[in-house]
Amino acid sequence: MVAGKALMTPDRSSPYRPSADPPSGGPISLDLPGLPDAPRPAAPEAARIKADVRGLSFYYGKNQAVKNVSLAFRERSVTALIGPSGCGKTTLLRCFNRMHDLYPANRYEGQILLQPSGINIIDRHVSPIEMRMRISMVFQKPNPFPKSIFENVAYGPRLRGVRSRSELEGRVERALKSAALWEEVRDRLRKPGYDLSGGQQQRLCIARALAVDPEIVLFDEPTSALDPIATSRIEELVHELKSKVTIIIVTHNMQQAARVSDYTAFMYLGELIEYDSTATVFQNPSKPLTEQYISGHFG
Amino acid sequence: MHDLDRIIRRGRRNDRLFNVLGATLAVVCLTVLGVLVAQLLIAGIPRIDWQFLTSFPSRKAARAGALSAWVGSLLVMLITASTAIPLGIAAGIYLEEYARKNWFTNLIEINIANLAGVPSIIYGLMALGLLVYQFRLGQSILTAGLTLGFLILPVVIVATRESLRAIPQYMREAAYALGATRLQVVRHHLLPYSAGGIATGVIIAMSRAIGETAPLVTIGALTYIAFLPPAPFSPLPAGPDGASPGMYGPFAWIMSPFTVLPIQMFAWVSRPSSPGNDFAPNAAAAGVILIVFTLGLNAAAIFVRQRVRRRVKW
Ligand SMILES: Nc1ncnc2c1ncn2[C@@H]1O[C@H](COP(=O)(O)OP(=O)(O)OP(=O)(O)O)[C@@H](O)[C@H]1O
Numbered sequence: 306m307v308a309g310k311a312l313m314t315p316d317r318s319s320p321y322r323p324s325a326d327p328p329s330g331g332p333i334s335l336d337l338p339g340l341p342d343a344p345r346p347a348a349p350e351a352a353r354i355k356a357d358v359r360g361l362s363f364y365y366g367k368n369q370a371v372k373n374v375s376l377a378f379r380e381r382s383v384t385a386l387i388g389p390s391g392c393g394k395t396t397l398l399r400c401f402n403r404m405h406d407l408y409p410a411n412r413y414e415g416q417i418l419l420q421p422s423g424i425n426i427i428d429r430h431v432s433p434i435e436m437r438m439r440i441s442m443v444f445q446k447p448n449p450f451p452k453s454i455f456e457n458v459a460y461g462p463r464l465r466g467v468r469s470r471s472e473l474e475g476r477v478e479r480a481l482k483s484a485a486l487w488e489e490v491r492d493r494l495r496k497p498g499y500d501l502s503g504g505q506q507q508r509l510c511i512a513r514a515l516a517v518d519p520e521i522v523l524f525d526e527p528t529s530a531l532d533p534i535a536t537s538r539i540e541e542l543v544h545e546l547k548s549k550v551t552i553i554i555v556t557h558n559m560q561q562a563a564r565v566s567d568y569t570a571f572m573y574l575g576e577l578i579e580y581d582s583t584a585t586v587f588q589n590p591s592k593p594l595t596e597q598y599i600s601g602h603f604g
Numbered sequence: 605m606h607d608l609d610r611i612i613r614r615g616r617r618n619d620r621l622f623n624v625l626g627a628t629l630a631v632v633c634l635t636v637l638g639v640l641v642a643q644l645l646i647a648g649i650p651r652i653d654w655q656f657l658t659s660f661p662s663r664k665a666a667r668a669g670a671l672s673a674w675v676g677s678l679l680v681m682l683i684t685a686s687t688a689i690p691l692g693i694a695a696g697i698y699l700e701e702y703a704r705k706n707w708f709t710n711l712i713e714i715n716i717a718n719l720a721g722v723p724s725i726i727y728g729l730m731a732l733g734l735l736v737y738q739f740r741l742g743q744s745i746l747t748a749g750l751t752l753g754f755l756i757l758p759v760v761i762v763a764t765r766e767s768l769r770a771i772p773q774y775m776r777e778a779a780y781a782l783g784a785t786r787l788q789v790v791r792h793h794l795l796p797y798s799a800g801g802i803a804t805g806v807i808i809a810m811s812r813a814i815g816e817t818a819p820l821v822t823i824g825a826l827t828y829i830a831f832l833p834p835a836p837f838s839p840l841p842a843g844p845d846g847a848s849p850g851m852y853g854p855f856a857w858i859m860s861p862f863t864v865l866p867i868q869m870f871a872w873v874s875r876p877s878s879p880g881n882d883f884a885p886n887a888a889a890a891g892v893i894l895i896v897f898t899l900g901l902n903a904a905a906i907f908v909r910q911r912v913r914r915r916v917k918w
């Protein structure tokens with residue numbers, strides 16, 4: 306444990322160093338040879354930071370939907386965004402892949418630093434295309450393209466210039482496996498994606514998001530349109546995926562947040578009220594508002 | 605309970621009433637159309653034969669044919685299609701996907717909607733002033749094709765925009781979220797998904813254009829054309845000294861004078877006929893050819909729509 310802590314220390318400060326980390330300071334410091342199976346620390350401060358939100362405000366025209374939010378998302382963990390309807394969860398999530406750029410009159414303030422390079426995602430000089438190539442999104446409603454299953458998953462790699470048939474096939478297979486869909490669709494990759502059930506479509510969308518090896522995957526209420534069985538499959542999936550990527554998931558479902566997330570951020574009226582490990586937020590929240598929301602007094 | 609019963613019964617009765625009304629109207633419309641077409645077919649089909657399709661007009665009704673007219677119609681439509689379709693689709697995409705919504709684009713939008721309603725003869729006048737006199741394009745296939753192109757441009761633009769608007773916004777977001785650029789979203793998603801609607805609009809516009817007469821008469825289409833436009837690379841007529849003067853360029857035909865089916869029809873209808881020299885069957889036969897063209901275009905529209913619909917769902 307002590308050795309683990311000592312090793313972590315340089316990591317914690319590394320995000321704030323101007324340039325890239327030395328190779329040895331990568332996210333896998335816990336896997337250094339000789340270390341006896343170091344456990345992943347539970348406390349928020351212990352894991353490496355992947356995205357550092359600092360003083361983020363977001364405006365739809367004059368309407369401020371996110372108010373001066375600061376929080377740091379940990380690498381290879383699941384962070385849940387919870388809060389009553391209209392509190393700005395989706396808005397915050399869509400800042401990460403600059404989806405707001407698609408519509409006029411939207412305005413960001415503050416910073417979202419993508420670590421380890423420290424690039425500010427919402428800087429006007431940073432290309433939204435690049436950010437979307439590095440940060441994938443899974444939407445609330447399954448939205449496969451009206452193309453074949455294969456083409457749906459292959460689209461991201463194609464956009465990134467992958468031409469070779471065999472590489473595309475490899476990527477599609479890997480992504481579908483990661484999304485726990487491969488066994489169900491392996492014989493019908495040429496069939497249209499919308500022939501799948503709702504839950505399968507959502508997993509197809511997850512595969513599509515994973516096929517590009519994203520650094521962060523954003524989930525916006527990915528199970529709200531699904532039945533309980535499809536929901537639990539997606540939850541399992543999210544749980545497995547965090548060994549590979551950083552996950553931010555918006556959910557209205559308290560049980561879901563408790564089940565899948567390591568950290569939970571509670572938002573209210575555009576502000577961040579509380580952010581801590583999920584266990585703390587749910588069992589021992591520090592703010593009365595959080596407690597009221599979690600116990601179902603409003604929302 | 606009683607009340608509920610009455611309300612339901614009344615609802616049922618109204619439903620049935622509307623059903624009957626609608627069916628009657630549909631039958632009436634179809635009957636009128638059917639009678640008109642049948643009359644044309646009865647009068648025209650006996651006249652259609654190889655001779656009619658391959659002969660030029662003539663003073664003798666029995667020797668006259670529609671060759672220059674149907675070739676003219678096809679060539680004019682070729683020019684119309686190759687100008688209005690790409691331009692209209694591009695403009696529709698620009699207005700719907702690229703242009704910022706402001707007073708200027710609103711103004712353009714309103715004007716395009718209005719243009720679609722301008723009487724076609726106005727287009728003829730404009731083309732006469734602009735294309736014939738100003739740009740000196742002559743009373744040619746090119747002028748005619750461009751005139752009809754102007755005529756259907758607003759329809760193509762509106763059809764394109766409507767079809768794009770029918771694509772749910774989340775399809776666009778799905779593509780953008782993967783890192784697609786605007787052009788990639790248009791090329792990989794919006795165009796394929798809206799192809800059915802766009803094709804339908806385009807083809808309906810084309811079948812309107814193929815029957816247009818007034819604007820072409822205005823720009824000076826001839827009614828009596830006894831030659832075909834020069835085929836690409838065909839030899840030029842020999843000079844007085846008999847030397848071979850070379851050949852026509854690939855696009856020489858676009859500057860050729862022309863006539864089209866509806867004008868030829870009009871010429872035959874308005875021609876005084878004497879016993880033994882009746883032009884009415886010729887007019888009807890030209891009408892049949894015109895209808896075959898139109899039906900062909902509509903069949904193509906249905907075919908494209910079905911194909912795309914099978915492929916694209918959301
Ligand atoms: N496109 C928009 N234009 C203007 N205001 C918007 C827009 N989208 C959202 N808002 C406003 O921003 C605020 C936050 O909305 P947001 O969608 O982020 O909430 P949310 O937390 O995701 O809610 P829900 O749980 O219902 O999805 C709301 O007050 C909403 O009315």
Ligand SMILES: [Mg+2]
Pocket residue numbers: 394395396555
């Ligand atoms: Mg939301």
